[in-house]
Amino acid sequence: MRLTAPESVVVAGASLLADPLRRQAVDVEEVQWQPPTGDPAALATVMADRRRAAANAHALEAMLGAEAQLVDVLPASEVLGLQPGEFLHAGPPIDWDRASGPLRGALIGASLFEGLAATPEEAERLLSGGDVSLAPCHSRGAVGPMAGVVSPSMWMFCLRDEANDASSYCSLNEGLGKVLRYGAYGDEVIDRLRWMTDVLGPLLQKAVRKQGTVDVKAIAGQMVQMGDEGHNRNRAGTLMFLREVLPALIDSGAPTRDVAEAARFVSGNDHFFLNLVMPACKLVTRAGAGIPGSSVVTVMSRNGTDFGIQVSGTGEEWFTAPANTPEGLFLGDYGPKDANPDIGDSAITETAGLGGLSMATAPAIVRFVGGSVPDALATTQRMYDITVGENPAFAIPVLEFRGAPTGVDVTAVVRSGVLPQINTGMAGRVAGTGQVGAGLVTPPMGCFTQALDALAAAVPS
């Protein structure tokens, strides 16, 4: 055979094969490939499920059609009926014994905040005694960043998806550093929560009610054009939200001092909008949930101990495995040994196509989580391989306005070995520490292989 063009060698998988060829000046094209993981029979069964293609198309369509309007701001006691001693938390179900440091810290802080205990020690006795109730935020249609602890007195953003007649909820963001969601519970944390309950929540309620609704999905679409991926960067989103409610806030009739303080608090916290993106993403994924035969992931979430996912075709069943620990950059003197395993409902952003899946749109944060700009572009490109579609509402300018990769497909993950990319904050392992860094992490493959087995078991014979 005579080659009419310069030869090129295609190498799949291990780069051990590519390097010696390169040293011989051979043009090498590396293709990422791993042998499929999980049970081959389960994979074959699910892939052969005649419902799957239509079910996934249906899930995608519902996700793309979801709306997300901020309609009210209300205390959790009122809107979720949360009673004293009831707490919500991030991730799949867990009890005190298995809870990680940051989740314990946040529960201690919430107990102090609610007046259930006067000291951290007393709170710990209460919580370990089992006289309280712990439930995942997701079980109530809510989401919470990091520890994600919600107690009855906390005010919640209330979002509506009229197209699918669904609601979602998230607490108000406290800012960075020593904050409850990272497991801190010192006086500054509790004082801030009190001000948020006494002043900020009621003020935002007044503003939102005066303003009508705020289109959170539209703001999320714009922020993706402004370098925010909606998980670790929410700067433009926060500013646009502030712009939206500002005139109503000023006109609210509230004391000028409170209005100025609220404006200062919101505008001084680039992550304020995270707690609006998250429930908006919850509405997106919720719209795709519960479709028999669909292998689309509808929840990815972590409680600091376990990573849990839910899949459209298997409803609210959790598939869990031990959470990985993020790798990235650390604040101050903190290092890898200080980091708690992955925690928070914030991976709902990735589940809806934002966050790590849309890293390409946020090159400004890749250095903050320990990556490079080409990494960011490559990451999003790779995510198209494991998702069922693209969301034109979240158009990524640098990819020529291609929509965010949306709807992680369990079968694609298992077949390719490519895991969804999550970028995240890192909480200190020890209760009371707070944030120690930010970085990159993936879910454990075990969640997906378990989900695959359950999907296979649910295929009609």
Next chain:
Amino acid sequence: MRLTAPESVVVAGASLLADPLRRQAVDVEEVQWQPPTGDPAALATVMADRRRAAANAHALEAMLGAEAQLVDVLPASEVLGLQPGEFLHAGPPIDWDRASGPLRGALIGASLFEGLAATPEEAERLLSGGDVSLAPCHSRGAVGPMAGVVSPSMWMFCLRDEANDASSYCSLNEGLGKVLRYGAYGDEVIDRLRWMTDVLGPLLQKAVRKQGTVDVKAIAGQMVQMGDEGHNRNRAGTLMFLREVLPALIDSGAPTRDVAEAARFVSGNDHFFLNLVMPACKLVTRAGAGIPGSSVVTVMSRNGTDFGIQVSGTGEEWFTAPANTPEGLFLGDYGPKDANPDIGDSAITETAGLGGLSMATAPAIVRFVGGSVPDALATTQRMYDITVGENPAFAIPVLEFRGAPTGVDVTAVVRSGVLPQINTGMAGRVAGTGQVGAGLVTPPMGCFTQALDALAAAVPS
């Protein structure tokens, strides 16, 4: 000779040569090249000027070191000593007879606004009679977008560069559509200007004075990381400016109704920050001005008839040629025949490395001016060929945080034939029309060849 790698043909200039090679499956590398324009003797003289390298390095260093703090907001009468009947305008000097439609329209509007005339006809008689004074904004350290007309009662942003002990000024942005700077002068235009003078200006003055100063350069640096190139897109910049002055605005003691209206006006106008980026860029380029032997461009500006540039080594001398007409997209039913030639001092953004020179950072606007995302990236890459350095304060994320191409070099433009890329709004040709579109444009080469001649004449023998 034996080739050890596949051969490749490098083709410079006309692609007529490249296409037949490509049809024969030859690997072709096209290099953009044009024969140098201008007087070869002048080019040789300037290139041989021993002062040039050091002078350009000095100019660049001064430009990179420039600061830009908003320190006050004041009426033009007060801060520029503008008297009744004195008007500033964009671009190089021009009189009424040669003024384009939009400049005439803006002057008519300013005359009505100042009460110098009761009707447009009366204003036109006044203006054509020669009893008024017209001078470029640049002659007073000011800049004005589009027609750039400043009259004594208009309030001005006052910026300071303490490092170079310099000041710059710009009026407040009116928003889009029927506005004075696009040559409209109807009642809505005049009413808006009155409100800006009676309410907005004094309010912003209160807020800025209460707040201390606002670091406009820092905001500009952040906006470049948020998809704004600072000329046709200032959305993130506007939001960050609003955030900065907001608490002071709320606390100003002004009536709540006025504060809410001002917040609504500023936040509803994505271009509000343009009038702060422009004077910040003026401070950048001013810092590099007046250095003997330097071939760096320090002003690019248009009055709607002529394009004019100034060059560091030749001080405040203008080099002018007929302005080109932008090509781009039109609003509503407007078309190319409705567009006025290029107008405005806003090309000061390009002169400082932003705007069209930093198109790569703003893929979201390329479609708005009629380009594609790869065009945007290629444009900025090309601009590095005609600039003397990069500004790390304006880091472009998608180019791996490379600084904006800064300091257009007259010799590089003349040698390469590559002109600075400007992106711009388009004013209607007929006075009173307003904005008709937005697009891309370049300066006429004649400005650069004239500047080259002047630089050559100034080389010590």
